[in-house]
Amino acid sequence: MSTTIDNGVSRRTFMKWSGVAGGSTALVATAAHLGMPKARGENGDEDVDATIWSACVVNCGSRCPLRLQVKDGTVVRVLPDNTGDDTLWNRQIRACVRGRNMRERIYNPDRIKKPLKRVGAKRSDGEFVEISWDEALDLLADKLQYTYDTYGPEAVYKQYGSGVWNAHIANSGGWGRLFNLLGGYLGYYGNYSYLQISQCTRYFYGSPDEQISNSIEDSIENSRLIVWWGNNPLETRMSGGGVLYTATLAKEAGVRQIVVDPRYSESAAVLADDWIALRPGTDAALVAGMAHVMISEDLQDQDFLDTYCVGFDEDHMPEGAPKNASYRAYIEGKGPDGVEKTPEWAADITGVPASQIRQFARDVATTKPVNIAQGWGPQRHANGENQANSIYLLAAMTGNVGIPGGGTGGREGYLWPSTPWLDDGVNPVATTISCYTWTDAIDHGPEMTALANGVQGKDRLETGIKFMLVYGSNMLASQHGDITRTREILDDDTKCEFIVGMDNQMNASMKLCDLVLPDTTTAERWDIVPSEYTGDMAYEIMAAQAIEPLYESRSSIEVTYELAKRMGVGDEFSEGKETSEDWARWVQDTARENNPGMFPTFDELQEKGVFRYTSPDGPTVPLKSFRDDPEANPLATPSGKIEIYSSTLAEMADTWEFPDPVAGDEITPIPAYVATREGPEEARSQEKYPLQCIGHHYKARTHSTYGNLETLRQAHQQRVWISPKDAAARDITSDDLVHVYNDRGRIAIPAMVTPRIMPGVISVPQGAWIELDEDGVDHGGAVNMLTSLRMTPIAKGNGQHTNLVQVEKA
Ligand SMILES: Nc1nc2c(c(=O)[nH]1)N[C@H]1C(S)=C(S)[C@@H](COP(=O)(O)OP(=O)(O)OC[C@H]3O[C@@H](n4cnc5c(=O)[nH]c(N)nc54)[C@H](O)[C@@H]3O)O[C@H]1N2
Ligand SMILES: Nc1nc2c(c(=O)[nH]1)N[C@H]1C(S)=C(S)[C@@H](COP(=O)(O)OP(=O)(O)OC[C@H]3O[C@@H](n4cnc5c(=O)[nH]c(N)nc54)[C@H](O)[C@@H]3O)O[C@H]1N2
Numbered sequence: 001m002s003t004t005i006d007n008g009v010s011r012r013t014f015m016k017w018s019g020v021a022g023g024s025t026a027l028v029a030t031a032a033h034l035g036m037p038k039a040r041g042e043n044g045d046e047d048v049d050a051t052i053w054s055a056c057v058v059n060c061g062s063r064c065p066l067r068l069q070v071k072d073g074t075v076v077r078v079l080p081d082n083t084g085d086d087t088l089w090n091r092q093i094r095a096c097v098r099g100r101n102m103r104e105r106i107y108n109p110d111r112i113k114k115p116l117k118r119v120g121a122k123r124s125d126g127e128f129v130e131i132s133w134d135e136a137l138d139l140l141a142d143k144l145q146y147t148y149d150t151y152g153p154e155a156v157y158k159q160y161g162s163g164v165w166n167a168h169i170a171n172s173g174g175w176g177r178l179f180n181l182l183g184g185y186l187g188y189y190g191n192y193s194y195l196q197i198s199q200c201t202r203y204f205y206g207s208p209d210e211q212i213s214n215s216i217e218d219s220i221e222n223s224r225l226i227v228w229w230g231n232n233p234l235e236t237r238m239s240g241g242g243v244l245y246t247a248t249l250a251k252e253a254g255v256r257q258i259v260v261d262p263r264y265s266e267s268a269a270v271l272a273d274d275w276i277a278l279r280p281g282t283d284a285a286l287v288a289g290m291a292h293v294m295i296s297e298d299l300q301d302q303d304f305l306d307t308y309c310v311g312f313d314e315d316h317m318p319e320g321a322p323k324n325a326s327y328r329a330y331i332e333g334k335g336p337d338g339v340e341k342t343p344e345w346a347a348d349i350t351g352v353p354a355s356q357i358r359q360f361a362r363d364v365a366t367t368k369p370v371n372i373a374q375g376w377g378p379q380r381h382a383n384g385e386n387q388a389n390s391i392y393l394l395a396a397m398t399g400n401v402g403i404p405g406g407g408t409g410g411r412e413g414y415l416w417p418s419t420p421w422l423d424d425g426v427n428p429v430a431t432t433i434s435c436y437t438w439t440d441a442i443d444h445g446p447e448m449t450a451l452a453n454g455v456q457g458k459d460r461l462e463t464g465i466k467f468m469l470v471y472g473s474n475m476l477a478s479q480h481g482d483i484t485r486t487r488e489i490l491d492d493d494t495k496c497e498f499i500v501g502m503d504n505q506m507n508a509s510m511k512l513c514d515l516v517l518p519d520t521t522t523a524e525r526w527d528i529v530p531s532e533y534t535g536d537m538a539y540e541i542m543a544a545q546a547i548e549p550l551y552e553s554r555s556s557i558e559v560t561y562e563l564a565k566r567m568g569v570g571d572e573f574s575e576g577k578e579t580s581e582d583w584a585r586w587v588q589d590t591a592r593e594n595n596p597g598m599f600p601t602f603d604e605l606q607e608k609g610v611f612r613y614t615s616p617d618g619p620t621v622p623l624k625s626f627r628d629d630p631e632a633n634p635l636a637t638p639s640g641k642i643e644i645y646s647s648t649l650a651e652m653a654d655t656w657e658f659p660d661p662v663a664g665d666e667i668t669p670i671p672a673y674v675a676t677r678e679g680p681e682e683a684r685s686q687e688k689y690p691l692q693c694i695g696h697h698y699k700a701r702t703h704s705t706y707g708n709l710e711t712l713r714q715a716h717q718q719r720v721w722i723s724p725k726d727a728a729a730r731d732i733t734s735d736d737l738v739h740v741y742n743d744r745g746r747i748a749i750p751a752m753v754t755p756r757i758m759p760g761v762i763s764v765p766q767g768a769w770i771e772l773d774e775d776g777v778d779h780g781g782a783v784n785m786l787t788s789l790r791m792t793p794i795a796k797g798n799g800q801h802t803n804l805v806q807v808e809k810a
């Protein structure tokens with residue numbers, strides 16, 4: 001008998017009784033409504049059997065401990081961290097509204113209960129039968145072996161997925177280790193978070209990844225100004241252990257703060273002394289306008305530029321560069337385009353008044369030191385690479401790089417954890433694709449080349465993706481671009497022949513798989529959880545098993561071990577470790593071995609719950625050694641200096657191929673402003689899709705995770721931000737149901753009419769759970785119905801914030 005897997009609680013029903021559309025008189029969802037076990041009172045240890053240290057491990061950029069109180073084998077209460085205090089270096093790592101509702105995720109009706117096998121004719125039919133674990137593992141082993149035998153390891157793909165990113169063991173769940181033992185798999189480079197900045201930084205700073213800036217701990221002490229550039233830490237770093245807390249302390253310490261964002265974000269509202277509202281995708285033009293002011297008023301740090309950089313002016317160009325190719329020539333209108341980049345020129349593109357550009361330029365150039373902390377919103381655009389490099393450039397022009405209180409123009413710095421992740425071993429396959437191009441690799445893999453598609457390690461792919469693992473990921477149907485086109489590609493099962501998913505919630509991507517495996521939640525297994533982007537206070541959290549696995553769920557590391565045994569590599573896989581607890585002990589023992597005298601024992605950590613540590617070198621000041629002695633500590637760029645003009649980029653501009661180019665398919669050796677497909681110019685030049693649509697990361701969810709919690713759906717509604725001007729032109733008032741659409745898709749979503757977003761721009765909080773109707777309209781409000789699969793020019797990445805749309809009343 002086949003069953004269509006549904007979400008359990010009907011969301012439409014919920015929308016009615018919670019008053020989402022009306023925006024008032026919301027009922028509070030009770031445990032009984034949600035089908036969860038009864039909760040205990042608010043506080044204290046009375047009447048519970050145990051209080052167990054656990055954690056929220058989603059990829060929100062922070063991490064939080066949770067104390068799970070258990071009674072009769074059930075989690076009855078979730079309590080936050082109670083170690084530490086309110087001081088900077090010993091701060092309490094208080095969980096946000098999401099983690100505190102963890103019970104609702106553990107006991108959610110969407111939990112996958114048993115292995116499921118597709119029986120629908122098409123993947124998108126979403127029809128499954130329940131099967132046993134034995135059948136599931138046999139099927140999986142067969143398909144995997146068949147793929148290796150028929151197509152070779154390059155046909156095996158492990159999909160990007162960040163749902164368990166920061167648990168040392170669950171992160172890979174053993175899948176990479178297993179595939180490596182079996183012959184390897186096609187890897188990807190970069191990530192959806194910061195693919196563009198991670199690829200372009202190597203040309204600017206010579207760093208193989210994004211170049212972080214000074215930490216906010218350093219800024220509290222030493223900065224006179226922090227510029228949050230396309231950066232919204234109050235919403236994207238919500239843990240009490242992270243930047244939400246340090247940024248607020250910086251505010252209390254009197255450090256001036258400016259936010260550059262098309263939206264008056266939570267960070268703008270709470271932190272900012274000034275808000276610079278610009279059109280999305282135009283940051284490089286704003287920087288150019290500011291550079292014009294600095295040059296005209298001689299405010300740039302010329303000594304720094306002369307000593308540490310190449311490419312700023314004609315006297316400091318790398319050998320072989322053409323005349324008038326410097327950044328200064330570009331600003332003064334002496335470059336190939338012949339256009340002077342005056343504040344008025346920049347105002348026309350960015351929407352920021354010229355007077356404000358002048359003032360902002362003077363502020364940034366004359367307030368010393370300043371930490372320009374760049375978020376990843378600017379680089380998630382069709383011209384994301386130049387956006388990111390232009391913001392770096394501003395830090396260099398003002399001489400803030402490598403000094404206390406200053407910064408590189410990258411994202412606020414942190415201390416990377418010293419605890420080890422599960423060892424995946426070495427992938428025998430060297431070929432990789434950009435993480436955004438897997439739909440291409442399924443659709444027409446063998447046509448993908450190094451020069452046109454960014455294939456690395458090989459000139460051309462030999463085969464398309466034939467087998468795909470989707471673990472801790474909602475990429476197939478929610479988080480990748482262009483949901484409708486992606487579903488079409490996946491529905492053709494002659495292309496990707498087998499898809500296996502493993503999750504603990506029946507998300508929309510699981511519904512597109514051929515085999516679905518029920519994972520445990522963190523509460524049902526052991527792990528060790530490291531901090532991540534939490535600033536200079538790093539920590540580790542004990543995530544102990546609090547309850548037995550629900551239903552027939554099994555932890556991934558135990559499932560991959562079973563599979564390894566079936567496929568003849570059991571011993572190599574386990575090296576004596578069989579359970580999640582064995583592996584958690586291995587993490588702690590290895591951390592202790594690698595860092596003598598530093599970490600507590602496994603048993604001590606189980607008692608303490610949280611262990612905090614800091615760097616003996618003090619707060620993070622990146623590139624300090626380069627600043628102190630550039631001869632002795634050159635950067636890894638060809639010149640050893642900061643390359644404002646990059647000869648490597650110039651060469652790529654000549655050799656890389658752009659088949660069927662659109663506006664923006666262009667590489668420039670300097671961080672020039674490049675007008676792209678679906679940018680502000682195009683918005684103005686036609687009437688069909690006149691609004692720029694971005695999709696900010698939202699406090700209701702971490703991407704799609706927590707998106708099926710009724711409590712959070714009530715607390716933080718899914719609504720599209722639209723300015724009063726654009727709303728009035730369409731006769732829209734707040735809470736009206738509107739349609740947002742373009743040629744790629746259509747969503748139905750309530751409006752939030754607000755002056756907190758600039759005219760001409762709308763924002764759909766990203767990550768909503770899709771609810772497609774028969775016509776392919778999404779009633780969940782998922783922004784990726786509107787986004788494009790087109791790659792950015794250098795990184796071949798996800799310009800998912802670059803979209804043009806129209807909005808109309810439903
Ligand atoms: N339009 C647009 N799209 C975007 C972005 C954007 O800004 N705009 N942002 C991009 C970014 S930065 C990212 S990182 C990606 C994120 O995209 P994803 O990595 O797909 O993140 P989630 O949507 O949170 O999906 C994570 C999945 O992991 C599951 N999970 C949680 N815990 C466990 C567990 O213990 N075991 C298993 N097996 N699964 C678990 C969750 O249930 C969820 O289904 O989205 C990208 N997509
Ligand atoms: N609550 C919550 N926290 C999260 C996540 C989540 O989903 N929810 N996701 C986590 C993950 S995986 C990541 S990668 C990070 C993402 O962190 P970011 O990528 O920094 O987050 P975004 O919201 O995409 O963008 C940050 C800000 O940039 C603005 N912006 C968009 N386009 C432009 C532009 O062209 N120029 C400028 N100047 N600003 C622009 C947006 O309005 C937004 O306020 O957040 C992490 N934290």
Ligand code: SF4
Nearest residue numbers: 056060064096099239
């Ligand atoms: S979502 Fe992030 S900030 Fe919130 S509880 Fe989880 S780890 Fe902490």
Ligand SMILES: [Mo]
Nearest residue numbers: 059192193194
């Ligand atoms: Mo991300």
